[in-house]
Amino acid sequence: MSSVTTRSHQPGAALDTPVLDVQELSKSYRSRKGDVPAVRSIEFAVHAGQFVSVVGPSGCGKTTLMMCIAGLLPISGGAVMFRGERMSGPRDGVAVVFQDYSRSLFPWLTVEKNVALPLRDRGLPRAEIGHRVRESLEMVGLAHAAALHPWQLSGGMQQRVAIARGLAVRPEMLIMDEPFASVDAQTRASLEDLLLKVWAETGTTVLFVTHDIDEAVYLSDRVVVLSQGPSVVVADLPVTLDRPRDQIATKQTALFGELREHVYSLVMASQRRTSLSGEPS
Numbered sequence: 001m002s003s004v005t006t007r008s009h010q011p012g013a014a015l016d017t018p019v020l021d022v023q024e025l026s027k028s029y030r031s032r033k034g035d036v037p038a039v040r041s042i043e044f045a046v047h048a049g050q051f052v053s054v055v056g057p058s059g060c061g062k063t064t065l066m067m068c069i070a071g072l073l074p075i076s077g078g079a080v081m082f083r084g085e086r087m088s089g090p091r092d093g094v095a096v097v098f099q100d101y102s103r104s105l106f107p108w109l110t111v112e113k114n115v116a117l118p119l120r121d122r123g124l125p126r127a128e129i130g131h132r133v134r135e136s137l138e139m140v141g142l143a144h145a146a147a148l149h150p151w152q153l154s155g156g157m158q159q160r161v162a163i164a165r166g167l168a169v170r171p172e173m174l175i176m177d178e179p180f181a182s183v184d185a186q187t188r189a190s191l192e193d194l195l196l197k198v199w200a201e202t203g204t205t206v207l208f209v210t211h212d213i214d215e216a217v218y219l220s221d222r223v224v225v226l227s228q229g230p231s232v233v234v235a236d237l238p239v240t241l242d243r244p245r246d247q248i249a250t251k252q253t254a255l256f257g258e259l260r261e262h263v264y265s266l267v268m269a270s271q272r273r274t275s276l277s278g279e280p281s
């Protein structure tokens with residue numbers, strides 16, 4: 001059993017201080033023709049322990065937004081506040097998991113060494129590194145694979161290693177950018193459930209980007225819907241489905257159907273408005 005401190009998750013509880021407060025964030029990329037805006041004026045907050053997903057039309061700026069929030073890209077305007085402090089670069093309390101596990105894991109390092117990497121960077125003592133690596137590999141069910149190399153694992157297992165690496169730093173917030181987009185549907189469902197289990201065990205705040213509206217509704221406490229790029233927030237919807245969730249029972253509820261339809265219609269409406277006017281609304 002994992003020795004991680006277990007915090008029982010109560011959606012709606014301890015929601016006073018936002019862990020993350022995104023204030024009028026804008027980001028433009030430089031091009032030869034001048035600045036090209038990718039996100040316009042994004043505003044939302046995420047409170048401690050919440051699971052919040054961000055969805056939007058393809059190319060609307062989801063990855064750009066996540067990179068800005070993680071402190072990996074400089075912002076053009078507004079502010080990203082983490083626990084009330086303005087973020088100006090990567091922070092120890094924030095871990096990021098990307099879609100492409102094959103590029104984020106080092107093939108020449110064992111699973112154990114991949115997970116240990118950010119802990120070595122932070123200069124943690126050896127014994128503490130060993131403890132945390134074992135703990136996070138246990139959380140994702142990969143304790144037995146510690147001595148293997150990424151290329152000896154399936155895609156789903158490699159993404160579990162990437163998640164373990166994020167968890168090993170015991171982040172206050174885990175940012176995930178389409179983490180399950182490169183695996184098959186069955187693996188995706190089991191990774192979603194694994195993530196919900198780890199989230200409930202650790203109480204980590206999760207900010208999750210996905211193309212998949214069903215996935216966003218299934219996992220989240222809230223779904224933030226972005227417009228076509230340069231994006232703004234068009235809706236911030238609470239998801240009041242009971243927890244723990246179940247791939248079959250939850251998705252059969254009337255509420256799940258209503259929520260997915262609502263989010264889907266918002267995304268489609270935003271796409272339609274853009275293609276009719278040529279301008280994002």
Ligand SMILES: Nc1ncnc2c1ncn2[C@@H]1O[C@H](COP(=O)(O)OP(=O)(O)OP(=O)(O)O)[C@@H](O)[C@H]1O
Pocket residue numbers: 029030036037038057058059060061062063064065229
């Ligand atoms: N490094 C860059 N330089 C210039 N423009 C960029 C850069 N990265 C992204 N863009 C542009 O910014 C806009 C938003 O891209 P981004 O990848 O953030 O969107 P996305 O919503 O994550 O896309 P997808 O849904 O396809 O994953 C796009 O028009 C894209 O072409």
